[in-house]
Amino acid sequence: MKHKPLFIFVSLLVLASMVLAACKPAVKPVVERAYEEIAYSEPLALEAPSCDYGGKIKSIKALDEFTVEFSMCKPDPAFLAKAAFTPFGIYPREWLESYANTEGKETLLSHPVGTGPFYLESWNRGDSVVFKRFDGYYGDKSPYETLIFKWATEGAARLLELQAGTVDQITNLSPDDFDTVKGDANLTFLPVANPNILYLAMTNTFAPFDNLKVRQAIAMGIDRQRIVDNFYPEGSEVASHFTPCSIPNGCQGESWYEFDPEGAKALLAEAGFPDGFETAIYYRDVFRGYLPEPGLVAVEFQTQLRDNLGIEAEVVVMESGEFIDESTNGRLDGFYLLGWGADYPHVTNFLDFHFGATNPQFGDPFPEIYEVLEEASQIGDAEQAGALYVQANNAIKELVPMVPIAHGASASAALATIENAHFRPFGAPLFNLVDPGKDTFVFMQNAEPISLYCADETDGESLAPCQQVNEGLFEYAFDSGDVEPRLATGCTANADSTVWTCTLREGVYFHDGTKFDANDVVVSWTAGIDASSPYHIGNTGSWEYYSYLWDGLMNVQE
Amino acid sequence: MTNMPAEKSLDMDQYMDGVVAGKVPEPNTTEKDYRSNSLARLTMRRIFRQRNAIVGGIMLGLLILVAIFAPLIAPYDPEEVLIGKEEVSKRDSPCIHLLGCPEDQPQHILGIDGNVRDVFSRVIYGTRVSLFIGFTTVGFAIIVGTLLGAVGGFLGGWVDNIIMRFMDVLLAFPSLLLAIAIVSVLGRGLQNALLAIAIVTIPVYARVVRASVLSVKEQEFVSASRALGGGQFHILFLRILPNAIPPLIVQGTLGIATAILEAAALSFLGLGAQPPTPEWGTMLGSERNQVFTAPHLVFFPGLAIMITVLSFNLLGDGLRDAIDPRLKQ
Numbered sequence: 001m002k003h004k005p006l007f008i009f010v011s012l013l014v015l016a017s018m019v020l021a022a023c024k025p026a027v028k029p030v031v032e033r034a035y036e037e038i039a040y041s042e043p044l045a046l047e048a049p050s051c052d053y054g055g056k057i058k059s060i061k062a063l064d065e066f067t068v069e070f071s072m073c074k075p076d077p078a079f080l081a082k083a084a085f086t087p088f089g090i091y092p093r094e095w096l097e098s099y100a101n102t103e104g105k106e107t108l109l110s111h112p113v114g115t116g117p118f119y120l121e122s123w124n125r126g127d128s129v130v131f132k133r134f135d136g137y138y139g140d141k142s143p144y145e146t147l148i149f150k151w152a153t154e155g156a157a158r159l160l161e162l163q164a165g166t167v168d169q170i171t172n173l174s175p176d177d178f179d180t181v182k183g184d185a186n187l188t189f190l191p192v193a194n195p196n197i198l199y200l201a202m203t204n205t206f207a208p209f210d211n212l213k214v215r216q217a218i219a220m221g222i223d224r225q226r227i228v229d230n231f232y233p234e235g236s237e238v239a240s241h242f243t244p245c246s247i248p249n250g251c252q253g254e255s256w257y258e259f260d261p262e263g264a265k266a267l268l269a270e271a272g273f274p275d276g277f278e279t280a281i282y283y284r285d286v287f288r289g290y291l292p293e294p295g296l297v298a299v300e301f302q303t304q305l306r307d308n309l310g311i312e313a314e315v316v317v318m319e320s321g322e323f324i325d326e327s328t329n330g331r332l333d334g335f336y337l338l339g340w341g342a343d344y345p346h347v348t349n350f351l352d353f354h355f356g357a358t359n360p361q362f363g364d365p366f367p368e369i370y371e372v373l374e375e376a377s378q379i380g381d382a383e384q385a386g387a388l389y390v391q392a393n394n395a396i397k398e399l400v401p402m403v404p405i406a407h408g409a410s411a412s413a414a415l416a417t418i419e420n421a422h423f424r425p426f427g428a429p430l431f432n433l434v435d436p437g438k439d440t441f442v443f444m445q446n447a448e449p450i451s452l453y454c455a456d457e458t459d460g461e462s463l464a465p466c467q468q469v470n471e472g473l474f475e476y477a478f479d480s481g482d483v484e485p486r487l488a489t490g491c492t493a494n495a496d497s498t499v500w501t502c503t504l505r506e507g508v509y510f511h512d513g514t515k516f517d518a519n520d521v522v523v524s525w526t527a528g529i530d531a532s533s534p535y536h537i538g539n540t541g542s543w544e545y546y547s548y549l550w551d552g553l554m555n556v557q558e
Numbered sequence: 559m560t561n562m563p564a565e566k567s568l569d570m571d572q573y574m575d576g577v578v579a580g581k582v583p584e585p586n587t588t589e590k591d592y593r594s595n596s597l598a599r600l601t602m603r604r605i606f607r608q609r610n611a612i613v614g615g616i617m618l619g620l621l622i623l624v625a626i627f628a629p630l631i632a633p634y635d636p637e638e639v640l641i642g643k644e645e646v647s648k649r650d651s652p653c654i655h656l657l658g659c660p661e662d663q664p665q666h667i668l669g670i671d672g673n674v675r676d677v678f679s680r681v682i683y684g685t686r687v688s689l690f691i692g693f694t695t696v697g698f699a700i701i702v703g704t705l706l707g708a709v710g711g712f713l714g715g716w717v718d719n720i721i722m723r724f725m726d727v728l729l730a731f732p733s734l735l736l737a738i739a740i741v742s743v744l745g746r747g748l749q750n751a752l753l754a755i756a757i758v759t760i761p762v763y764a765r766v767v768r769a770s771v772l773s774v775k776e777q778e779f780v781s782a783s784r785a786l787g788g789g790q791f792h793i794l795f796l797r798i799l800p801n802a803i804p805p806l807i808v809q810g811t812l813g814i815a816t817a818i819l820e821a822a823a824l825s826f827l828g829l830g831a832q833p834p835t836p837e838w839g840t841m842l843g844s845e846r847n848q849v850f851t852a853p854h855l856v857f858f859p860g861l862a863i864m865i866t867v868l869s870f871n872l873l874g875d876g877l878r879d880a881i882d883p884r885l886k887q
Contacts, residue, residue, distance in 0.1 A: 154846070154847050155847055156847045174851075176848065176851045176852075177851065230641055231648070285828075293672065296648075298833070299833045299834055300639075300673060302833065302834065303673070307639075314832060315832060315833045317828050
């Protein structure tokens with residue numbers, strides 16, 4: 001054993017290395033942090049004083065380091081589908097405690113930290129958002145290092161960039177460019193199967209839209225087929241109901257009014273407006289799958305309202321953020337053009353969001369609609385809930401809070417050299433699954449993100465980049481609306497779906513090197529759902545998805 | 559004037575016009591000779607020698623005729639949507655039967671726009687809107703600018719200082735940016751856009767008029783008028799201003815071109831004329847995304863703007879060459 005000292009030395013070296021490795025975090029932080037990690041010691045919990053506040057969430061409790069329990073005030077069979085949505089992403093507890101305050105708000109909105117396949121390197125305002133591959137990601141790692149988000153509001157500009165090869169994938173292809181892309185061997189045409197709806201909205205707190213006959217006349221006086229035929233790409237269809245028929249229970253009940261200009265005029269005269277009236281049509285000049293050419297469609301509505309009903313409407317284009325804020329809070333005194341792309345594959349995403357008791361966007365909510373919807377949303381079996389959705393859809397037709405117009409077909413495009421280029425039916429593409437065959441992948445969308453803290457965002461251009469950084473408990477599948485585990489490995493519900501117990505994934509680290517545990521889930525959800533939480537600070541302050549999808553926020557001060 | 563021979567005496571105004579034109583009538587000049595050399599005749603003669611002015615004038619004359627007779631020239635109402643009325647679809651290319659377009663297809667010589675309307679009719683009616691914009695904005699700016707410049711230049715002192723410093727402040731802003739700011743405050747729409755453009759161009763005219771007034775008011779015929787007991791108002795508006803107008807005409811003609819361009823820019827940005835008004839800038843703005851797929855929708859309104867602006871610029875250049883005494887042959 002003349003090598004015994006050497007053997008002892010090597011053994012000691014290995015032992016020391018193991019000790020050092022155990023002391024260091026398993027994943028090297030890729031994002032600088034100015035706070036200390038808080039190790040999991042005692043479980044945190046959030047509990048509503050009672051269920052009287054009207055919301056669905058009763059409590060969220062960490063049972064142990066990797067188990068969280070969601071108790072509901074009322075059953076919610078769509079819990080998993082909702083929890084997979086981007087605004088319910090999980091952030092490090094330490095990060096929220098440091099930056100979810102007035103002083104740290106700028107960092108909160110612009111430097112997100114998550115567990116996703118990419119971490120944020122820089123947000124170059126007005127130009128791009130740059131992400132880098134997170135090597136400590138537990139799932140499928142990106143085959144390339146740098147992901148760049150760029151934007152251009154014009155469809156022609158996006159296509160030009162793609163054809164020039166300066167970007168690898170673009171979103172929202174203009175309908176006029178469909179054939180160009182299909183005929184170009186260097187490009188891949190990617191149909192987007194996201195269910196959507198365009199509607200012509202009115203706010204019933206403003207005259208004359210407070211008059212039911214006026215709203216019904218407008219419902220009958222718009223030739224929706226003409227709009228679809230002339231302004232939508234192939235594959236689009238006139239909306240028979242607010243919810244697309246591809247969503248279970250979406251098309252229950254009577255179809256929408258047939259186009260009847262004479263009947264509409266008579267009804268308008270009966271309402272006291274034989275010569276029509278003057279109003280405005282508000283819209284934002286932003287391309288969406290449900291509204292591919294906003295300006296043209298707005299002018300078409302202007303023409304139809306004038307010709308069919310004698311209504312003189314001024315077309316008013318608004319800045320996107322202002323338009324969303326004004327319209328969703330019910331402050332627009334004329335018509336407005338808005339739409340919706342499905343976030344998760346459940347009828348509640350369309351009906352409960354828009355016609356729920358707390359949504360003021362069409363003015364005063366209608367109890368005839370929301371009471372039925374609340375009842376229906378608690379029934380897990382789609383067939384059993386069908387009768388209630390018949391009732392709800394018929395009430396929507398009778399009361400006309402808005403006029404459903406079209407379900408638009410839309411598409412994305414990528415360079416033909418990109419492997420696995422895709423556009424999911426729900427959510428933004430999973431860019432870690434794409435292989436461009438080079439070190440950088442550039443994605444071009446419509447507009448710059450508003451913020452990158454998506455717990456309090458509804459803007460699609462913000463949700464897409466957020467999704468690369470932050471993950472929720474679940475995620476939508478690559479090619480369908482099914483949910484797949486992410487930070488949770490699974491959730492089980494009790495018999496009436498009022499208690500969901502989720503087991504969390506172990507060995508997951510955030511980009512700042514802190515370890516993921518159950519308390520991160522509790523604090524992230526608390527920041528969103530509890531209006532009295534010190535961490536309840538975001539970009540819009542309205543926390544729309546937390547509010548609408550869970551029927552309201554806890555501890556809201558009157 | 560008392561030493562002028564009685565038989566050769568001229569009307570005072572004619573005499574003054576002659577002085578300004580640099581043609582002080584000789585005592586032995588007959589009235590007929592004098593009239594043949596009057597300022598207006600000389601100017602007209604010089605204008606007709608300017609090829610630019612003639613071309614610009616002809617182009618402008620045609621545009622004015624198009625604007626006046628738009629309902630006779632345009633085959634369709636500019637706001638008429640042709641869906642269901644003709645076999646046409648959104649953004650159809652131009653169809654001219656003489657150039658081989660099938661006879662069974664409806665003729666639309668400049669094509670169909672995104673809202674299925676006849677582009678030719680919209681371009682024709684757009685002439686009315688653009689000329690209206692040009693003349694009203696510049697007219698308003700000239701009236702206000704002339705008053706301010708004339709009063710400032712004539713009175714001088716603190717009045718002049720206040721007026722001209724305010725004009726300097728307005729001139730310090732890029733005109734389009736200032737117009738956008740004004741429209742943002744007043745609200746979008748053609749009327750407010752006109753007002754905004756007029757406001758931002760006032761300083762240009764105020765300066766031109768002030769400079770002319772400053773030079774004219776020192777001339778002898780003004781002193782003569784004053785010596786004859788002419789009042790301030792009389793001297794300023796009847797003696798000085800008429801003689802300060804030529805540079806204003808040149809500036810105004812060129813200014814109309816700028817005003818039309820600025821109005822088109824505001825409409826392009828969605829701040830000027832609103833749909834469905836057939837305004838060229840609005841037409842360009844609403845179809846800017848189709849520059850590769852339907853280039854005719856941006857080419858023809860753009861061409862119309864270019865021709866109109868060119869006509870005013872040519873005319874303005876010609877007028878300047880004809881009127882500016884420094885360029886006299």
